Amino acid sequence: MGAPAKDAVIPMIRARGIGIVAILAGPELLNEENHPTHGAALAHTHEEEVRAFYEAYQGLLQGTGLTAAAHKSGFKTIANLWADLGGGDWNTLFRDILNDAWGRDSIDIVAIDHYPGTWCCGSNYRDWAVLDTLGQIARDYGKEMAVMETGFSTYRWPDHDQDDQETWVNSALDEVLLKRDTHNRDYPLNFFLLVSWYEHxxxxxxxxxxxxxxxxxxxxxxxxxxxxxxxxxxxxxSRWM
Known part of the structure; x- marks a missing residue:
């Protein structure tokens, strides 16, 4: 079954926003739209992609009964881009979205997916320079930040056994914690909120x-x-508590 046509997608967005608040406190308005295997449902324009953010956000406001000024007491919205191989210039993509008033007003948290050691960066598990880029975006546009996916695959060959995953956990997540502590100390208004492990x-x-x-x-x-x-x-x- 093919994807719905653009004329059908846009009218559905607001209704989905209304419904999603029943199950999510932090709904994602976009997930990895720049991933090379996903294919964007909407064009990267004001009238399509950015309008979709706006419509979903308005739906969330309707569903919660909250005002734009007070909505963070009930939910925060997230836009999430792929920061690894094939993701292109995700920094510019984020800035294009946030330079548009609809995108800027609709998004509370800017986030990335990053997999050093599996989809990026060779065996340098501490390669988290992408967080510096994300942090700059958060500061420039007054947003909070997050990593919505990270992890390490134990598919075995080469250098992807369980002991490699163990090394990854103690190297990569330690590096993220160091960066989080520094960022949150220096920029408390642009808090680094969370990292999500993929997968259970x-x-x-x-x-x-x-x-x-x-x-x-x-x-x-x-x-x-x-x-x-x-x-x-x-x-x-436990170190994040």
């Missing part, structure tokens, strides 16, 4: 060396088994 359980631990099947911290075989990095991840998460 492997999509299919026994399905061969396909990258996307092995991002879990648990194996998918029943009963679920913990990977070597499980306790390390629990420790790194």
């Amino acid at each position: 359980v492997d999509a299919c631990s026994s399905c061969g060396a396909w990258v996307e099947n092995h991002f879990g911290i648990l194996t998918s075989s029943a009963p679920w088994g913990i990977k070597l990095a499980y306790d390390d991840l629990r420790y790194q998460v």
Whole structure:
């Protein structure tokens, strides 16, 4: 079944915004639209993509009964771009959106997905320079920031075994924490709010060396088994409290 036509997409946006508040306190208005395999449903223009943000935001206001000035007491909106291989100039893409009043007013949190060691940066697990770029965007436009996805696939070859994931957890997440602490100390109005681990359980631990099947911290075989990095991840998460 194909994607709906543009004329059908735009009218649906506001209604979806109204409905989503029942289940999400932080709805994503955009997720990885710049990912090379996703394909944008709407053109990167004021009347299509940015209007979609605006319509979804207005729907959220209607659904909660909150005003624009007070909405952060009930929800915050997120726009999320892919910051790795194939994502292109995501910095400029974000700025294009936020330079438009509809986009700027509709988005509270700017966010990225970043996978050093799997989709980027060779074996340099501490390569989080993208957070410096994201932080500058947050400061320039008065936004908060987040990492909506990160993790490490144990698809085995090359250098992607469970012990490599364990090293990744203790290197990459430590680096993110250091950057978070520095950023939040220096720029408390543009808070670095959260990092989301991708993912909890492997999509299919026994399905061969396909990258996307092995991002879990648990194996998918029943009963679920913990990977070597499980306790390390629990420790790194505890440092964020």
